[in-house]
Amino acid sequence: MENIYANRMKNVPRSFIREILKVVDDPEIISFAGGLPNPDLFPVDEIKNAAVYQFDNHGKEILQYSSTEGYPPLREFIANRYMEKKDLNITQDDVLITHGSQQALDLLGKLFLNEDDFIAIEEPGYLGAIQALSVYTKNFKTVKLCQEGLDLEELEDVLEEFSPKLLYTVPNFQNPSGITYTNKNREKIADLLKRHNIYLIEDDPYGELRFEGEDSVSFKKLIPEQTILLGSFSKIVAPGFRLGWVVAPKDVLENLVTAKQGADLHSNYVGQRIIYQFVKENDLDKHIMNIKMRYGSQKNAMIDSIKKYFPKDVEYTNPQGGMFLWVTLPNNISALELIDKAIEKKVAFVPGDPFYIDKKNVNTLRLNYSCANEESIEEGIKRLASTIQELVI
Amino acid sequence: MENIYANRMKNVPRSFIREILKVVDDPEIISFAGGLPNPDLFPVDEIKNAAVYQFDNHGKEILQYSSTEGYPPLREFIANRYMEKKDLNITQDDVLITHGSQQALDLLGKLFLNEDDFIAIEEPGYLGAIQALSVYTKNFKTVKLCQEGLDLEELEDVLEEFSPKLLYTVPNFQNPSGITYTNKNREKIADLLKRHNIYLIEDDPYGELRFEGEDSVSFKKLIPEQTILLGSFSKIVAPGFRLGWVVAPKDVLENLVTAKQGADLHSNYVGQRIIYQFVKENDLDKHIMNIKMRYGSQKNAMIDSIKKYFPKDVEYTNPQGGMFLWVTLPNNISALELIDKAIEKKVAFVPGDPFYIDKKNVNTLRLNYSCANEESIEEGIKRLASTIQELVI
Numbered sequence: 001m002e003n004i005y006a007n008r009m010k011n012v013p014r015s016f017i018r019e020i021l022k023v024v025d026d027p028e029i030i031s032f033a034g035g036l037p038n039p040d041l042f043p044v045d046e047i048k049n050a051a052v053y054q055f056d057n058h059g060k061e062i063l064q065y066s067s068t069e070g071y072p073p074l075r076e077f078i079a080n081r082y083m084e085k086k087d088l089n090i091t092q093d094d095v096l097i098t099h100g101s102q103q104a105l106d107l108l109g110k111l112f113l114n115e116d117d118f119i120a121i122e123e124p125g126y127l128g129a130i131q132a133l134s135v136y137t138k139n140f141k142t143v144k145l146c147q148e149g150l151d152l153e154e155l156e157d158v159l160e161e162f163s164p165k166l167l168y169t170v171p172n173f174q175n176p177s178g179i180t181y182t183n184k185n186r187e188k189i190a191d192l193l194k195r196h197n198i199y200l201i202e203d204d205p206y207g208e209l210r211f212e213g214e215d216s217v218s219f220k221k222l223i224p225e226q227t228i229l230l231g232s233f234s235k236i237v238a239p240g241f242r243l244g245w246v247v248a249p250k251d252v253l254e255n256l257v258t259a260k261q262g263a264d265l266h267s268n269y270v271g272q273r274i275i276y277q278f279v280k281e282n283d284l285d286k287h288i289m290n291i292k293m294r295y296g297s298q299k300n301a302m303i304d305s306i307k308k309y310f311p312k313d314v315e316y317t318n319p320q321g322g323m324f325l326w327v328t329l330p331n332n333i334s335a336l337e338l339i340d341k342a343i344e345k346k347v348a349f350v351p352g353d354p355f356y357i358d359k360k361n362v363n364t365l366r367l368n369y370s371c372a373n374e375e376s377i378e379e380g381i382k383r384l385a386s387t388i389q390e391l392v393i
Numbered sequence: 394m395e396n397i398y399a400n401r402m403k404n405v406p407r408s409f410i411r412e413i414l415k416v417v418d419d420p421e422i423i424s425f426a427g428g429l430p431n432p433d434l435f436p437v438d439e440i441k442n443a444a445v446y447q448f449d450n451h452g453k454e455i456l457q458y459s460s461t462e463g464y465p466p467l468r469e470f471i472a473n474r475y476m477e478k479k480d481l482n483i484t485q486d487d488v489l490i491t492h493g494s495q496q497a498l499d500l501l502g503k504l505f506l507n508e509d510d511f512i513a514i515e516e517p518g519y520l521g522a523i524q525a526l527s528v529y530t531k532n533f534k535t536v537k538l539c540q541e542g543l544d545l546e547e548l549e550d551v552l553e554e555f556s557p558k559l560l561y562t563v564p565n566f567q568n569p570s571g572i573t574y575t576n577k578n579r580e581k582i583a584d585l586l587k588r589h590n591i592y593l594i595e596d597d598p599y600g601e602l603r604f605e606g607e608d609s610v611s612f613k614k615l616i617p618e619q620t621i622l623l624g625s626f627s628k629i630v631a632p633g634f635r636l637g638w639v640v641a642p643k644d645v646l647e648n649l650v651t652a653k654q655g656a657d658l659h660s661n662y663v664g665q666r667i668i669y670q671f672v673k674e675n676d677l678d679k680h681i682m683n684i685k686m687r688y689g690s691q692k693n694a695m696i697d698s699i700k701k702y703f704p705k706d707v708e709y710t711n712p713q714g715g716m717f718l719w720v721t722l723p724n725n726i727s728a729l730e731l732i733d734k735a736i737e738k739k740v741a742f743v744p745g746d747p748f749y750i751d752k753k754n755v756n757t758l759r760l761n762y763s764c765a766n767e768e769s770i771e772e773g774i775k776r777l778a779s780t781i782q783e784l785v786i
Contacts, residue, residue: 044452059437063631099657106656132655238456240662262525263499264492269633
């Protein structure tokens with residue numbers, strides 16, 4: 001077939017991470033490359049019991065087609081949890097269950113973006129969002145991410161000059177940087193956005209995984225009418241169900257339901273019912289506490305090793321939650337060059353490149369600490385440090 | 394927010410069926426409106442056992458993220474079954490697991506259709522396809538569906554005049570008409586398509602549900618390089634998992650994987666593993682035989698009642714498989730007018746309108762026979778017949 005594909009597919013970057021993950025199948029490699037939750041913390045028995053209960057008591061029902069919006073009691077659980085934890089004034093009617101946050105991104109791109117529309121995104125930004133949204137437009141405008149959150153001057157410039165329809169953010173323990181926006185930064189962003197015809201996407205898969213510091217205010221609290229909040233069971237229960245959700249203003253939600261129906265009718269119902277049963281019968285807060293304690297220890301182990309082994313002119317973030325931290329190498333070192341040598345030394349990470357829209361051969365990289373134990377973290381960081389040393393000299 | 398949605402959403406029809414299904418929640422209504430498999434035939438215990446086995450033996454693994462293509466042994470099972478049943482020369486590498494065939498349609502629209510591209514579709518056509526694809530183009534060209542399959546002259550005209558990139562078909566027990574293309578019709582379609590730069594979508598969710606007559610040849614056998622074959626576990630196991638698949642030529646499949654990754658990373662892995670365990674430990678052919686026997690009896694009951702009660706000038710199809718038959722009323726009767734009166738008499742169906750691209754107030758309607766028992770089929774057809782009688786007079 002000649003020239004038969006749609007133009008939109010030309011913009012889509014191949015997934016960099018997938019390629020790297022293929023390389024790191026070698027069991028001798030200590031990998032900080034993935035973005036996986038730690039499977040040792042999956043509540044396997046509790047989920048099995050939830051599944052058995054549902055099959056025994058509602059088998060025919062959970063195997064049938066269901067509603068596009070999702071299982072009402074599960075949506076109610078999500079709404080109530082936001083009311084309780086984040087003081088949000090929402091109900092189940094504001095919640096749509098999706099096949100992971102990733103699907104929410106695809107639906108939002110479909111719903112909002114003509115090919116000449118602009119979207120604003122953090123720099124560095126989550127590559128899954130770049131991949132999902134680049135199907136719909138190639139007009140990404142980046143706003144620099146600083147220690148406090150978005151660079152407000154850059155944001156204002158982008159808003160004024162390009163009128164983006166969407167601003168994509170991960171305000172808590174951002175992927176890839178681990179940065180959390182301060183409340184003050186959030187308030188200023190909210191004030192700015194109020195003056196524009198724009199929706200803010202608050203992608204928050206890690207928000208509950210705070211192991212240090214104080215909880216932050218949600219954009220959904222600050223500018224509810226302009227915020228589309230995404231959440232996921234992947235990091236607090238398990239990703240194998242591919243279940244997440246969108247909380248959006250009424251009109252947006254109705255349109256998302258139409259888009260979702262065309263995309264896959266509804267999210268897998270068996271999984272929705274099992275997860276509902278799991279959260280009903282178990283103490284989700286206690287389960288999340290276990291995850292946070294583990295990830296917190298592993299993050300501390302990584303920071304301690306970095307302090308001990310990395311050359312002094314390497315910079316890094318020190319996240320208060322989530323799964324990633326971000327390393328900035330001395331200017332003359334390319335992370336792409338480093339990864340090849342690191343893999344030879346049996347350690348892996350994700351070079352910064354796929355997290356940028358239009359920068360190449362950057363000197364930044366992402367390290368994941370959720371999936372390795374403390375000893376292999378020390379050993380891996382030691383290997384990485386010696387690889388960096390060789391390039392510095 | 395003002396004028397913030399993408400133009401593509403303007404083309405998408407609201408789902409008609411969803412609106413009707415809301416009305417027929419009334420338990421006194423006998424509904425032939427749905428498109429649901431019969432839940433009495435769901436193998437609940439076998440699926441529960443499969444789930445327990447997977448949680449007990451592979452719990453951590455099935456709850457983790459997985460590959461975009463899908464679980465390799467499940468893809469191998471699908472490929473082997475096609476080799477065995479349809480003499481197709483394919484392997485697991487040709488198979489991508491999707492969230493139902495519906496997602497495959499969305500991914501195909503995304504992959505192929507620019508907004509000025511054309512797509513050819515049967516008239517009447519499956520409304521889920523119309524809904525999924527109308528996000529990407531509004532240029533649908535219809536080809537009339539006759540007793541033998543597609544009208545070949547119309548097809549040739551559409552191919553010559555509009556050069557559609559895709560031809561969407563449901564060649565077995567079509568939704569909504571119940572019609573099956575003859576082998577001769579398929580061969581002629583294949584010959585025609587070979588001379589054009591076009592892919593044929595062979596959507597085949599019902600192909601295994603043949604309760605009468607001889608099996609047909611797959612387009613994937615006739616023109617493998619131009620056929621994209623869609624299948625689903627929804628009608629042969631259960632729809633609650635939202636699991637289906639695409640079989641496509643290598644280059645198309647690779648691009649679909651990229652699109653799928655942006656859309657939701659991968660299909661829910663828990664469901665894939667449970668279905669794999671189910672088909673491994675159980676006799677799927679025997680299970681499908683039970684479904685076919687039941688649907689065959691129910692179809693016969695419906696045809697018998699139609700013969701007995703409907704006015705003589707009402708026409709109808711007599712399908713050899715699947716879940717639907719198609720009724721053509723005398724010319725002066727609108728199915729939309731009929732549905733309101735039918736619901737008053739406590740019987741429901743789907744008026745033909747949503748299955749057409751640009752016809753309104755049609756005199757056709759779809760009846761589903763998979764989800765009602767034989768007594769309520771007779772009673773429902775009796776009610777419908779008396780409603781029609783009132784409009785004829």
